Amino acid sequence: MKALVAVKRVIDYNVKVRVKADNSGVDLSNTKMSINPFCEIAVEEAVRLKEAGVVDEVIVASIGPKEAQEQIRAALALGADRGILVQTDEKAYPLQVAKILKGIAEQEGTDVILLGKQAIDDDNNQTGQMLAALMGIGQGTFASEVKVEGDKVNVTREIDGGLQTVALPLPAVITTDLRLNEPRYAKLPNIMKAKKKPLDEKTPADFGVEMVSKQEIVKVTPPAERSAGVKVGSVDELIDKLKNEAKVL
Amino acid sequence: MAILVYAEHDNAELKKATLSTVTAATQMGDDVHVLVAGSGCKPVAEQAAKVAGVSKVICVDSPAYEYQLAENVSLLVKDLAGDYSHIVAPATTNGKNFMPRVAALLDVSMITDVMQVIDANTFERPIYAGNALATVKTSEDKVLVTVRTTAFDAAAAEGGSASIEELDNAQDAGKSSFVGEELAKSDRPELTSAEIVVSGGRALANGENFTKYIEPLADKLGAAIGASRAAVDAGYVPNDMQVGQTGKIVAPSLYIAAGISGAIQHLAGMKDSKVIVAINNDPEAPIATVADYFLEADLFDALPELTSKL
Numbered sequence: 001m002k003a004l005v006a007v008k009r010v011i012d013y014n015v016k017v018r019v020k021a022d023n024s025g026v027d028l029s030n031t032k033m034s035i036n037p038f039c040e041i042a043v044e045e046a047v048r049l050k051e052a053g054v055v056d057e058v059i060v061a062s063i064g065p066k067e068a069q070e071q072i073r074a075a076l077a078l079g080a081d082r083g084i085l086v087q088t089d090e091k092a093y094p095l096q097v098a099k100i101l102k103g104i105a106e107q108e109g110t111d112v113i114l115l116g117k118q119a120i121d122d123d124n125n126q127t128g129q130m131l132a133a134l135m136g137i138g139q140g141t142f143a144s145e146v147k148v149e150g151d152k153v154n155v156t157r158e159i160d161g162g163l164q165t166v167a168l169p170l171p172a173v174i175t176t177d178l179r180l181n182e183p184r185y186a187k188l189p190n191i192m193k194a195k196k197k198p199l200d201e202k203t204p205a206d207f208g209v210e211m212v213s214k215q216e217i218v219k220v221t222p223p224a225e226r227s228a229g230v231k232v233g234s235v236d237e238l239i240d241k242l243k244n245e246a247k248v249l
Numbered sequence: 250m251a252i253l254v255y256a257e258h259d260n261a262e263l264k265k266a267t268l269s270t271v272t273a274a275t276q277m278g279d280d281v282h283v284l285v286a287g288s289g290c291k292p293v294a295e296q297a298a299k300v301a302g303v304s305k306v307i308c309v310d311s312p313a314y315e316y317q318l319a320e321n322v323s324l325l326v327k328d329l330a331g332d333y334s335h336i337v338a339p340a341t342t343n344g345k346n347f348m349p350r351v352a353a354l355l356d357v358s359m360i361t362d363v364m365q366v367i368d369a370n371t372f373e374r375p376i377y378a379g380n381a382l383a384t385v386k387t388s389e390d391k392v393l394v395t396v397r398t399t400a401f402d403a404a405a406a407e408g409g410s411a412s413i414e415e416l417d418n419a420q421d422a423g424k425s426s427f428v429g430e431e432l433a434k435s436d437r438p439e440l441t442s443a444e445i446v447v448s449g450g451r452a453l454a455n456g457e458n459f460t461k462y463i464e465p466l467a468d469k470l471g472a473a474i475g476a477s478r479a480a481v482d483a484g485y486v487p488n489d490m491q492v493g494q495t496g497k498i499v500a501p502s503l504y505i506a507a508g509i510s511g512a513i514q515h516l517a518g519m520k521d522s523k524v525i526v527a528i529n530n531d532p533e534a535p536i537a538t539v540a541d542y543f544l545e546a547d548l549f550d551a552l553p554e555l556t557s558k559l
Contacts, residue, residue, distance in 0.1 A: 016513070017377045026381055094349065095358050120494070123376055124361050129319065129349035138320055138424035141346050144488075154428060159342045160441075160497070162432035162489055166318065168425050178478075178495050179488060215358040218371065218384040226520065229541040231532075235554045238526065238544050246524045246541065248445075248503040249470075249559070 001148075001170075003046040003055045004110035006101055007039040007075050009068040010121040023219040026121075035071045038116025040078075041176040044183040045146060046114050047079035054148045055112065057081050061104050063092050069199065076194035077186035083199040090211035094122075096204070098130035103207030105135065110171065112153065117142050117175040128175035138168035142177040250334035251280035251304075255326065255348075256297055257339050260287045260315065263296040265442040266339035268403035273396040274337045275302045275404070276366040282307060282333075283411070286325055288315035294413050301405040305412055311419035316427040317343050323350035324420035330355055330391060335369070340395035352393045359393035360385055364400040378494040378517035399441065399500035399521065433487050440490065443473035445503045446522070448492055450515075451479035452508025452529075452548060459485055462552040463507065469559050475499065475519075477509045493518035507548045511536030528552070 011017060012032040020027050035043070049055040060075040062068040063086040072083035086100050105113055118125035132139035140146070140155025144163065147154045148170075156165045158177045186194075204211050232238045242249045252274045257264040267283070274281045282305040285294045294308035307329070313321045326347070330336060336351065338344035340362045352359035364382070365373035371386045372394060440446065447467045449459055459474070467474045475492040476485065492499055494517035504522035509515060511527070511534055519525070520539050527540035528551050537543050544551060 011377070013514075017380045019381050026377060093358055095353065095356075098353060121377060123374075123378065123494075125345050126349035126352070126359060126361060129346065130353035132320075133323060133350040133353035136424075138422075139346075139350070140425075141319070142342060157342075158488060159430075160489065162430060162487070164316070164430040165428040166425050167428050172424075179482075213358050214388045215360065216386050216388075218386050220376070221382050221384070223375070223379060223382055223520075226525075226539050226541075229525070229537070229539075229543055231543050231545065235544070235546075235551055235558060238542055238555070239558055241542055242503070242524070242526070246503075248524045 001055050001112065002108060002110040003049060003058045003112040003114060004105050004108060005039070005042050005046045005058060005060050005075065005080065006115045006127070007043065007060055007062050007071050008036040008116070008119045009033050009062065009064050009071045010036045010119055013037055013120055019220055019222045023221055025217070025220050033067070035074055036116050036119045038118060038176050038178070040183045041178065041180050042114035042116050043075045043078050043080060044181045045176060046112070048181065049112065049148065050079065059084065059108055059110065061086065061101065063088060063097050063100055065089055072199060073194050074186065076197045077191045078184060082197055084202060085199060086202045086204060086207070088204050088211050092211065093213040093215060094124050094126035094130055096209055096211050096213060097127050098134055099209045100204055100207045101131050102134045103209070105171070112148070112170065113173045115173065115175045117177055128173050132173035135171070135173070138172045140166055140168055140172060140174045143174050144177050144179045146174055146180065251282050251332060252278045252335040252337060253329060253333040254281060254283045255336070255338035255344065256283050256285045256293065257341055257343060258285065258287060258290065258293040260290045261292060263293050265403055265439070266341055266398040267297070268300060268406060269398035269401040270337055270339045270396050271300055271302055271404040272401040273363065273366055274335065277335050277337070277369045277392070280304050284309070284326070284329065286314040286322055288312050296406070298411040298413050299407050299409050301408040303409050303411040305414060307414050307416050309416045309418050313419045313421045317347070318425050318427065319347035319350050320422035320424040321420050322347045323354060324422055325418055326351045327354045328418060333391070335392045335394070338395050339398050344395045348393060348395050355391055357389040357391050357393060358387065360387060361395050363394045363396045378513055379520065380513070397498060399498055433489050437467060438471065438473045440473045440475055440492070440497050441499055443499070443501050445470045445472035446475050446492070446499055446501045447472045447505045447507070448475035448477065448509060449480055449507050450477040450509030451483060453480060453485060456485040462549065466552055466556045469556055477515050506536055506540070507552060509536055510534045511539065
């Protein structure tokens, strides 16, 4: 059984983002980039499935600029077997990414397709669901537990109000939530070995996909600043302020 | 063309998230229809028909929709899409689960978590965990959006008189089946729609302290209880109480953060609250930058005092 994991190169989650002065976007020059944290959890889960003997091969795919190679190499260092970079300098919208991933999944004949539930840059939370729809297969989104049993997979999902478990026939798409696992750190020897693992380069055109969207970001602005608050010295003062100044009690 | 709103419900009750979604939909166009898909969901359709601003309710009652499985629901919504210019759902886990699937079936892009409707094709939404706001314009024939329910006032639950059309359209894609669920029981208001939220963080140190210090205050205020990711990961409380980018987004009139440092991931989930109170013994904690009132104190002293004096 083969697993496909999609990883996205995004701004590191510890970096405080700055909106560009001309409101054209967020300033990404000279900022630290990493694997999207949810994608890292997806890689970890695929590697664990391999270690459990469920999966034979883990393929990592990324769609993005040439530099996204770094994120694929990082995933290879965590235990994935080979990488595919679909290189494009255009902004990658979820529908187009889903179409490319469908091309890869069909070409490779993968049974388990793992993605993060959302990327922390665009916060869309769409790609996995779109991919499942395009392939006409089941989806287990926001997964906190994944159990492959024969030709089906049981996915426990984090929903509003609790947990829900669904059973999906394979192939299926699974998107990871934070609590699915704790990703391991790459060890130095594995980082060295990852440099020798195969990494194919493709373009969106190889999959017949054009990177154009009918959606367009007109402008990006910083959120309204909250006005500075005040320090209160005691519980009595706090209650008084809430009652008489803020009038929320 | 009309606008279709997907109703959030539990087969017995229409959720408040639907009311906020109706408000957002009325800002996109005039003729708002509500789709109630479920099993034994007629009471929900009757509630939806009374919502102000709704002109028609479509009720599809079938066991295939009992658990809102995305594979089945998306086929139903796709079937209905022909009559609508806009399809709108709340950005709940359910809405986020099936809507992108509908979009892909229709071969259109979609827009997640809309906070403001600028015009029928232009929307504002948060990106980078709410650290930036993007104005997004779409030129798709069908506009598909999920809306952040805390950003829109709830439509009046009474006063409307929509017609109810029962539709027979049972779609079972056969790609998924429901195995079971574990829902957290709570008598308190729902976190995402509560007027007041009291949240605890890692400083509570254990689950018993949530019961001992946070719950009495929440009960006194009629508030919902939230938690930071640190408190959830440490196992103090179940994860459906998590407020943050990866948990629930709340915007109550009063948010009390006790023993929460205020990591970016947490702030993304609560910084649109009207008034924020932080109780923390560290005056340098990042929560101080967003708090309207900051009480530098040990929460184990301050919370009981606050509870007794209210």
